[in-house]
Amino acid sequence: MHNRPLNICMVSDFFYPAMGGVESHLYNNSQCLIQRGHKVVIVTHSHGRRRGVRYLAGGLKVYYIPAVIVYSNASLPTFFCTFPIFRQIFIREQIDIVHGHQAFSTFCHEAILHARSMGLKTVFTDHSLLGFADASGILLNKLLKFTLSDVQHAICVSHTSKENTVLRAALDPQQVSVIPNAIIAEQFRPDPSARDPAWITIVVLSRLVYRKGVDLLVAAMPRICQLCPRVRFIIGGDGPKRINIEQMRERHMLQDRIELLGSVQPADVRSVLVRGDIFLNTSLTEAFCIAIVEAAACGLLVVSTKVGGIPEVLPRYMITFAAPEEDHVVESLLEAIGRVDDRPKHPELSPEYFHSQVKKMYSWQDVAERTEHVYYKIVGLEEPPLIERFRRYYGCGLVAGKLFCLVAAIDFLIGVVLAWFWPRAQIEKARSFDYAKYHAIVTENRLYHGSSVGSEKQSSEPLTLG
Incomplete structure (x- = not known):
């Protein structure tokens, strides 16, 4: 070695x-x-x-x-x-x-x-x-x-x-x-105070393209809204299929039940996820799907199509699977909605427990x-x-x-x-970046400006953009 x-x-x-x-x-x-x-x-x-x-x-x-x-x-x-x-x-x-x-x-x-x-x-x-x-x-x-x-x-x-x-x-x-x-689990902590208790919120964060199963999403949303009056959707992401969602929302008059956020910056992903109770992924093919890991770390129950490598990603109590068909997606969402109401009775379904388990699994x-x-x-x-x-x-x-x-x-x-x-x-050789000096300066600046305990804890994680 x-x-x-x-x-x-x-x-x-x-x-x-x-x-x-x-x-x-x-x-x-x-x-x-x-x-x-x-x-x-x-x-x-x-x-x-x-x-x-x-x-x-x-x-x-x-x-x-x-x-x-x-x-x-x-x-x-x-x-x-x-x-x-x-x-x-x-x-x-x-x-x-x-x-x-x-x-x-x-x-x-x-x-x-x-x-x-x-x-x-x-x-x-x-x-x-x-x-x-x-x-x-x-x-x-x-x-x-x-x-x-x-x-x-x-x-x-x-x-x-x-x-x-x-x-x-x-x-x-x-x-x-x-x-x-x-994922960097510290960046995806649950925040139960961010959700609206009057609604059961289903979050979708995805590129709005065919491969991500947007057609399945468009077919399932109006059926869920009709069956469950307390359900609303928050959809983040952009792509050529966004027009399909907008047309469906207009056709079924669901402007107050389906919120379209457009493109979401990485720094804002957690603030969107913690507003929800359920995360929905309708991909038609997926090798891993890091989005469902981020959602589970934020404490959301996950509903996903059972395709590709997705069955390997999360334990069964965190995720409900559906075949990539409209009826199956609706059935799995109804099952997850029922589990949301039962979460207070089951400590193993609490957002904090989800976060602690994901933190152990992925680093x-x-x-x-x-x-x-x-x-x-x-x-x-x-x-x-x-x-x-x-x-x-x-x-x-x-x-x-x-x-x-x-x-x-x-x-x-x-x-x-x-x-x-x-x-x-x-060919001139490039000068090597002095990583030790860089981190010494960063540490000195944090001490000079008085970093909190929380920021010191995060300093052991990879530095991120923005």
Whole structure:
């Protein structure tokens, strides 16, 4: 087992200021790895005017590379065009391991390809589930097989996700680890005084897109409102399906029962959750679903469709499952509404008990430690010869295998040309961020301004944006 600090580069199209589970995972995992003594930099595409190099809280360095966005915050595939800038970053930051996140991320696939051409160790984390029958799934599965043919290790966020990834990419299961997502439990404390006792409030926090089951939500809400006069809905999130909810609300005249908040900032998520009694998730596919963990930490009973890795996330007394069908969602909501009225009689259903149990189950420090174990497992592996890399790519299919070998060969040759034009010795090494000095200054400022006991307790957790 090695114990030397590592230089790690996290790469994904999905990072702040965009919001989502992948973005949260990247940020919090990186902060904890920094606290464990490693150097972490993140590479993502530019967001509007945010481009160039930025430092976030805790000394986390982020490269925002200009790129053309094509769909759902993913950048336009350029294959070899990003090699020069990725090579500059990897050499400047003296990277040991390149860690790509999310199968939908173009930057992730390109960074792993270029890193392998440079002989760097690579890790891939899959955050999604994909099918095997639709055209987009088939194409993305082939791309994933190409990328994962030459990575040292893969990580999935649930056992269901692992099975899906192993089948999609034809991987050896021993090369895939399961490391779940987590939350900072201190940021999701229950607040019973925030809810309105006159109502039973159902909260929905989600991107309003087809994959999140918004059509199921639209069908179930008017039926629940008709059956239960004391029920109201609070919906946070935005997306193309929002218009469907607005039209349904107008058609059934439920303006006083359905509150639409629009996009909710991460800092405001808890204040929305603590207003509710029940959290509803109607996703059609989900590898983990960090939203239900946040809701349970705030003390809400959870109702969710039983899809993907969701059954692995919470114990049975915290969640009620439903098939992804309208009637089943309504039945499960009615069951949860009945449990809300019985909560005072059952201490194991109290918000405080929910919070204490979730805090024990999920921790970013644990995620970082397990990720670190993967890094140390691969960092000492011997680099295979180039012909072995071609053999792995060739096994990806009769036609695709030859194409993948061609792509890998061209990328390797581009790397040789770049090494001739810009030798490593001529690339200036970036100065290391002085994490010890940074934390000393932060601690001194807290003492100078008189931090409370609560803030001192939170200082052991990863520093967060805003």
